[in-house]
Amino acid sequence: MATAEAIAPAKETDWSKPAAMAIPKEGYFTVQNGRYGPIYPRTPACYGFTIIAKIKPGTEATIRQYGNTIEKTIAGLPDALEVLKLHYLRWVLFNIGQDTYFMYQGIFDTDFDKYTEDAVQLFSQTGITTVFTNLEGFPEDWKENPDAFVQFVREHQCPSFLEYGAYPYVTADEIKKALRLKAAFSDMLDQMQ
Amino acid sequence: MLEFDDIQHILLTRTPAMTGRYEFLTFSNPAGGRAWLSELIPVVESAAAAQASMDSTKRWVTLAFTWNGLRALGVPEESLETFPEEFRQGMAARADILGDTGAARPENWVGGLAGADLHAIAILFARDDAEHARATGVHDELVARCDGVRSLSVLDLNATPPFNFAHDHFGFRDRLSQPVIEGSGEEPTPGSGAALKPGEFILGYPDEKGPPVNLPQPEVLARNGSYMAYRRLQEHVGPFRDYIREKAETPDDEELLAAKFMGRWRSGAPLVLAPDKDDPELGADPMRNNDFNYKEMDPLGYACPLGSHARRLNPRDTAHYMNRRRMIRRGATYGPALPEGAPDGGVDRGIAAFIICASLVRQFEFAQNVWINDRTFHELGNEHDPICGTQDGTLEFTIPKRPIRKVHEGLPAFTTLRGGAYFFLPGINAMRYLAALD
Numbered sequence: 147m148a149t150a151e152a153i154a155p156a157k158e159t160d161w162s163k164p165a166a167m168a169i170p171k172e173g174y175f176t177v178q179n180g181r182y183g184p185i186y187p188r189t190p191a192c193y194g195f196t197i198i199a200k201i202k203p204g205t206e207a208t209i210r211q212y213g214n215t216i217e218k219t220i221a222g223l224p225d226a227l228e229v230l231k232l233h234y235l236r237w238v239l240f241n242i243g244q245d246t247y248f249m250y251q252g253i254f255d256t257d258f259d260k261y262t263e264d265a266v267q268l269f270s271q272t273g274i275t276t277v278f279t280n281l282e283g284f285p286e287d288w289k290e291n292p293d294a295f296v297q298f299v300r301e302h303q304c305p306s307f308l309e310y311g312a313y314p315y316v317t318a319d320e321i322k323k324a325l326r327l328k329a330a331f332s333d334m335l336d337q338m339q
Numbered sequence: 340m341l342e343f344d345d346i347q348h349i350l351l352t353r354t355p356a357m358t359g360r361y362e363f364l365t366f367s368n369p370a371g372g373r374a375w376l377s378e379l380i381p382v383v384e385s386a387a388a389a390q391a392s393m394d395s396t397k398r399w400v401t402l403a404f405t406w407n408g409l410r411a412l413g414v415p416e417e418s419l420e421t422f423p424e425e426f427r428q429g430m431a432a433r434a435d436i437l438g439d440t441g442a443a444r445p446e447n448w449v450g451g452l453a454g455a456d457l458h459a460i461a462i463l464f465a466r467d468d469a470e471h472a473r474a475t476g477v478h479d480e481l482v483a484r485c486d487g488v489r490s491l492s493v494l495d496l497n498a499t500p501p502f503n504f505a506h507d508h509f510g511f512r513d514r515l516s517q518p519v520i521e522g523s524g525e526e527p528t529p530g531s532g533a534a535l536k537p538g539e540f541i542l543g544y545p546d547e548k549g550p551p552v553n554l555p556q557p558e559v560l561a562r563n564g565s566y567m568a569y570r571r572l573q574e575h576v577g578p579f580r581d582y583i584r585e586k587a588e589t590p591d592d593e594e595l596l597a598a599k600f601m602g603r604w605r606s607g608a609p610l611v612l613a614p615d616k617d618d619p620e621l622g623a624d625p626m627r628n629n630d631f632n633y634k635e636m637d638p639l640g641y642a643c644p645l646g647s648h649a650r651r652l653n654p655r656d657t658a659h660y661m662n663r664r665r666m667i668r669r670g671a672t673y674g675p676a677l678p679e680g681a682p683d684g685g686v687d688r689g690i691a692a693f694i695i696c697a698s699l700v701r702q703f704e705f706a707q708n709v710w711i712n713d714r715t716f717h718e719l720g721n722e723h724d725p726i727c728g729t730q731d732g733t734l735e736f737t738i739p740k741r742p743i744r745k746v747h748e749g750l751p752a753f754t755t756l757r758g759g760a761y762f763f764l765p766g767i768n769a770m771r772y773l774a775a776l777d
Contacts, residue, residue: 178435181425181700181708229659260709263701267660270548290552319718 165190165314173305182259182296186303190311192233193261194253199302201246205280206239209248212277213237229264231255233318237277248281255317262299266292341386341522341537341544345563345766348389349401349462349669350541350695351523353514356399356464358471359496359671361691362478364488365456369413369776371487372458376402376412377774378481379461385767397470401462402770403567403762405429408458413776414560421556422763425700426566429455430759436704438712438729443756450492452571452758457491460569460762464496464671471495494571494691496671504607504623507672508574508688509597509753512607512622516629516653518665530630532661539697540667541565546697547662560773563766568694568703571673571758572727577683579753586747591616599738600725600753602649609649614642632656640739645717648726651710657717658710666702667695689754699761727754 167189169175178185186193201209219226231254238249254261269276270289278284278298285294343351366372382400384392389399404412406427410419425433431445431453439445445453463478465471475493482488499506505513519527520541521534538546542554543562554561579597587593594617598604604613606622611631613621621627634656637643643650655661674688696702710716711724714734723729725736730752738745765773 179433181436181704255715256709260705263705264659267663271660290549293553317715317718 161313161316163314164310164312166308166310169305169307169309171305171307173303180257180259182262182293183300186258186305188257188315189306189309190314191306191309192253192255192311192315192317193257194251194306194309195258195261195299196304196306197250197299197302198304199248199281199283201239201248202280202282206246209239209277209280227268229268230261231318248277250277255319258303259296262296263292266295341520341541342563342766343387343390344385345768346386346541347401347563347764347766348384348386348399349693350565350667350764351386351520352389352393353669354389354393354396354399354464356466356671357498357502358466358468359462359464360471360475361494361496362461362463362475362482363450363452363457363491363493364459364461364482365451365491366408366411366458366488368487369411371485372408372412373774373776375481375485375488376770378485380767380770380774383767383770397466398474399462399464400474401464401764402459403462403764404459404773405457405760405762407455409763409773411458412773414773418556418560421554423553423555423698423700425704426761426763430568430761433704437707438723439756439759440729441731442752443729448756448758450494450571450758452492452569452760454491457760460760494673496673496691499672499676506605507690508576508674508676509579509601510605511601511603512605514668515603515607517667528625528629529627530632535662535665539662539665539702540695542697557772560765560769562769564769565695565697565764566699566703567762567764568696568699569691569758569760569762570694570756571689571691573687573689573755573757575683575751575753575755576677576688577681578751580679582751582753599644600647600736602643602647610643610647611637640717641741644736644738646719646722646725646736648724651716651724651728652706654710664702664705665696666706669693669695687757689757695764725750725753729756 169187169189172184173186174184175187233253233255236251238251240247240249252261256264266288276288278288284298285291288295348354379400379402383402384396384399389396406419406422406429419427430437431448434440434445451457461478463474465474482490499508507513516531518539519525519531519534520537522537523534525534527534536546537544538551542564543551545551583593583596587596594604598610598617603609604617604622606617606619607628608618608622609628609631611633612627632655633643633650640650658664670690670692672689673691674686677683677686677688694703711728714721714723716722719737721735722737723734730750732749732751734750736747736750738747
């Protein structure tokens with residue numbers, strides 16, 4: 147992401163040295179605009195978001211059911227979310243008083259705007275209706291109006307004030323590459339016994 | 340069904356122009372601007388008209404307007420507000436997003452392109468020099484006649500020798516892998532993918548996702564229009580040749596290194612199909628020169644480096660949703676050709692190109708932001724596009740090679756952006772609507 151460079155360290159290649167980054171309240175250091183608004187920086191824990199929104203009353207069971215749906219989808223189509231360049235997703239439901247909230251945390255390697263853009267595209271292309279439709283204030287016309295989807299995500303993003311990486315700035319592809327290499331080496335060594 | 344008689348010809352046709360001029364204009368009073376427009380409307384050819392008269396026509400005129408320009412013609416606020424945010428802001432305001440930093444910053448642009456008073460462009464393409472002189476003379480008279488219409492700058496264009504094929508100042512064949520629009524009557528060449536829905540390029544038609552949505556209002560203004568990103572890119576031909584010569588041992592190696600940067604040989608032959616030496620016959624053959632992919636044929640970039648210009652701008656089967664990212668390219672070269680062996684002298688020469696698409700943010704800005712100037716494109720880590728990315732001497736270029744890759748460190752800038760703008764390219768009826776505003 148070209149424009150995040152000025153705020154992130156110039157070289158991010160030292161994966162062996164754990165790193166932490168304290169982040170200002172706004173979620174970024176200086177305002178630098180991306181295609182859909184201010185850019186959130188890449189941190190030692192890669193790109194990511196934490197989206198928190200109140201759920202529509204009575205939808206808790208539906209939302210929990212999504213967990214099973216996604217599990218089945220990924221079992222059948224392991225690459226279904228490949229475009230999103232994810233490391234991890236965490237979905238959480240919790241209560242504040244009488245209200246139930248949904249928290250969607252993702253850690254990934256594309257920038258925030260591209261993730262959201264790709265997600266809209268993915269959902270509308272595969273016909274998956276998104277779990278987001280159970281959230282209050284989510285645009286009904288999100289399929290026709292991807293900008294409204296992006297705006298909703300941006301409005302409900304709660305930026306981290308600290309992020310830490312034990313192997314900072316390493317992408318999921320690099321990790322998978324390293325593991326493949328390790329497997330290949332082990333195989334080779336086994337063959338030589 | 341495409342409305343060929345309403346769509347400006349530049350969207351659907353290539354003309355045999357050898358020369359031309361871009362006129363950048365400002366309107367200080369709406370009536371003057373509309374008078375200028377009214378006189379030009381009969382001269383602007385639709386796709387249908389241009390097609391019919393291609394052999395006899397000597398000049399081709401295209402008109403387009405910035406958002407400020409639409410306001411300067413008298414488009415009401417409630418209509419202006421319906422245009423997309425990125426177009427309203429204009430290219431200069433989006434410099435950070437586009438990666439136009441350092442020498443490419445709008446503060447350094449020439450020709451008054453970064454200013455809010457840039458209102459319109461008239462693209463005057465001509466078949467030959469005599470027609471160029473005549474047509475620009477007639478336009479000068481028109482500008483002088485219209486109250487409040489003033490030229491901010493002009494850019495004279497000319498093809499560079501040899502003239503038997505279109506190419507840039509570096510000598511690379513141009514006009515390869517253009518998208519084909521469904522219903523345009525054109526057939527995609529092998530490897531170019533299926534024809535795309537017209538709404539990807541022309542407003543008012545279904546796109547790859549579905550029916551048109553969020554069109555600017557009123558409908559008459561949007562219909563058959565499009566958006567055009569203008570990029571004036573100076574090509575540092577001398578420094579490019581010097582670099583290649585310095586880093587390569589033999590003339591053959593020089594050609595190979597140049598091709599590695601571009602992703603194609605100067606002839607247009609793609610590295611994937613001709614990895615070791617140029618194949619000019621392949622380069623010139625539209626039935627073969629686009630017939631390849633990356634995922635199966637060159638996944639690791641041993642033939643065509645992952646970060647090469649062509650691979651970034653059209654990742655083919657290695658990117659998602661390619662059909663939502665395609666763009667039509669038009670344009671021309673400007674400035675004198677640099678003879679082999681002659682010093683560059685810092686003379687301004689380059690390409691002045693238009694990227695035409697239905698969504699600047701989804702197509703043009705995405706390409707700039709995620710493909711050209713993203714350091715981590717394809718896991719590269721510290722690279723921009725070596726040809727048209729922003730280079731400040733700190734980035735690299737990796738050439739995958741057996742047994743070990745070659746990394747070029749501290750890559751110099753082979754091009755510099757000298758200006759740019761976002762224009763709206765209205766249909767012919769929309770121009771009549773604009774001319775009749777009060």
